[in-house]
Amino acid sequence: MKEYGKIKKLSGLLSSRQMSCEELTRMYLDAMESENETLNAYVSYTADLALETARRVDAKAAKGEALLPLEGIPMTLKDNISTKGMETTCCSKILKGYVPIYDATVWQILQKQNAVLLGKTNMDEFAMGSSSETSCFGGALNPHDISRVAGGSSGGVASAVGGNLAVYGLGSDTGGSIRQPASFCGLVGLKPTYGAVSRYGLIAYASSFDQIGPIASSVEDAALVYDAISVYDEKDSTSRGKTEPASAALQNDIRGMKIGVAKEYFEGIRGDVNDALQQVIRVYESLGAEIVRFGMPSLKYSLPVYYILACAEASSNLGRYDGIRYGFQAEHYSDPNDMVCRTRSEGFGDEVKRRILLGTYVLSAGYYDAYYKKAQNLRGEIVNAFQGAFEQCDVMLAPTVPMTAFPRNFTAKDPVETYQTDICTVPVNIAGLPAVSVPCGFDEAGLPIGMQLIGARFCEAKILNAAYQYEAATRETTFRAAETGVRL
Amino acid sequence: MVTHEEILKIAKLAKLSVSADELVQLTKDMSEIIGFADTINAVSPENSDFDNINHLSNVFRDDVVAPSFDSGEILKNAPEQEDGYFLVKKRA
Numbered sequence: 001m002k003e004y005g006k007i008k009k010l011s012g013l014l015s016s017r018q019m020s021c022e023e024l025t026r027m028y029l030d031a032m033e034s035e036n037e038t039l040n041a042y043v044s045y046t047a048d049l050a051l052e053t054a055r056r057v058d059a060k061a062a063k064g065e066a067l068l069p070l071e072g073i074p075m076t077l078k079d080n081i082s083t084k085g086m087e088t089t090c091c092s093k094i095l096k097g098y099v100p101i102y103d104a105t106v107w108q109i110l111q112k113q114n115a116v117l118l119g120k121t122n123m124d125e126f127a128m129g130s131s132s133e134t135s136c137f138g139g140a141l142n143p144h145d146i147s148r149v150a151g152g153s154s155g156g157v158a159s160a161v162g163g164n165l166a167v168y169g170l171g172s173d174t175g176g177s178i179r180q181p182a183s184f185c186g187l188v189g190l191k192p193t194y195g196a197v198s199r200y201g202l203i204a205y206a207s208s209f210d211q212i213g214p215i216a217s218s219v220e221d222a223a224l225v226y227d228a229i230s231v232y233d234e235k236d237s238t239s240r241g242k243t244e245p246a247s248a249a250l251q252n253d254i255r256g257m258k259i260g261v262a263k264e265y266f267e268g269i270r271g272d273v274n275d276a277l278q279q280v281i282r283v284y285e286s287l288g289a290e291i292v293r294f295g296m297p298s299l300k301y302s303l304p305v306y307y308i309l310a311c312a313e314a315s316s317n318l319g320r321y322d323g324i325r326y327g328f329q330a331e332h333y334s335d336p337n338d339m340v341c342r343t344r345s346e347g348f349g350d351e352v353k354r355r356i357l358l359g360t361y362v363l364s365a366g367y368y369d370a371y372y373k374k375a376q377n378l379r380g381e382i383v384n385a386f387q388g389a390f391e392q393c394d395v396m397l398a399p400t401v402p403m404t405a406f407p408r409n410f411t412a413k414d415p416v417e418t419y420q421t422d423i424c425t426v427p428v429n430i431a432g433l434p435a436v437s438v439p440c441g442f443d444e445a446g447l448p449i450g451m452q453l454i455g456a457r458f459c460e461a462k463i464l465n466a467a468y469q470y471e472a473a474t475r476e477t478t479f480r481a482a483e484t485g486v487r488l
Numbered sequence: 489m490v491t492h493e494e495i496l497k498i499a500k501l502a503k504l505s506v507s508a509d510e511l512v513q514l515t516k517d518m519s520e521i522i523g524f525a526d527t528i529n530a531v532s533p534e535n536s537d538f539d540n541i542n543h544l545s546n547v548f549r550d551d552v553v554a555p556s557f558d559s560g561e562i563l564k565n566a567p568e569q570e571d572g573y574f575l576v577k578k579r580a
Contacts, residue, residue: 238547360502
């Protein structure tokens, strides 16, 4: 079987000393220097750290020591993942200049593997958005067409990986923020099961939905990164860690695998996206999988349920930004309360303010039962609906986004129109399930289309197995490397 | 419909100040968003009590003394500090 992974290939070159890690790292740093101005993928560079790590890897390889799976591989982190001593801003004015005094657990794990961090990447402010354009640094662009956005909120990671300015990156997914940009940039993006990867050090948006995961250019690479980071962590009280490694399961035969298709996922999606998904179904049938069709009526409440609950959690989580302990503080104020109000009003962007206000509204006296409590109840129904679905099938297949990458500065009629584009991604966050977005074709303009495979809780190995087999059968027609960055 | 007064009340609870200019657009946006949230009122959910995704409760660990963060390090991120405390001036 043809291999599409970059990580194993590069690791082989490094350990056999056909290429030094310093040489590899410099290639990426040089490419960032020339291309990031256009793509706006990175918001900060960590070149010194990258080169220092690279030299350590080279010293290890010179001694003939075996390299760890991710050792020496150049990568990036979304700028909401805390890195000790390195600015972490969530691309918000309110956190500009904030330097964490501790590392996120995922970054601790990766440092132990001598992962080469090239820099931190762009995102929608506090991960609230679908285009990365709510970033205080401006939006990250799509490497396949720079008149289009990279998606969001982990748009910078997708722009960097898709533009070959990093081998892989870690993003976070609260309502689709890993899968949607992966889909827009023709990449593989995995949102793990809630609890599989520690959230310690991930700056919170909506804590019962947030999950860290990889964006990479192949299923194999995404699986390798997932295996490395899905470790139990006592610092996250919702942490469970993985139940089985995913990399070992990729080659499994999928004959007889039952792939569920819920019709609600296909309502209102664009014609060419639907055509691409129908083609995916035919590929799976030819690989010997069995398609099982059913309905999941409660999915139609996913969007309002998601926005009510996520914003409620956000309004609470973002209460900590008071201008006293870290980040931005308003310059002029009349008293301490006024200082807090002005700091928040000047420091947060419009989308963040709208979500804080919605969250405050649904939690306020008189509205709590009608919105928050009811949405929690419906969340339970959606959880049950997925449980029922996985009694009938092994994995589910759905589009990732109803369309392809938006043009830059696309102004929706109102905020709700923008929220509607998350329709296919939010259900798994509501139910805490794993899902992976995989490239499955191109539209007429040559923009990537993505599909997602959804699994039962902690069944990452199964969805990545199905994704790998699809990729192996179709890679020539479903994946195209962008003509930027380091082409290896 | 959401009124200007409601938006101002909610903004006060959320410690956000809203200028007269912003109020008109914000009220319009919030009306759309809350109208959208209202779509769940068309259903009466079965009693699907939702607690948390991973069915975890009371996750405890041993109460072991371990080094914590250095207060001097923490204070480095503060806009203003004095004598080892965060400082907020009465007015600026």
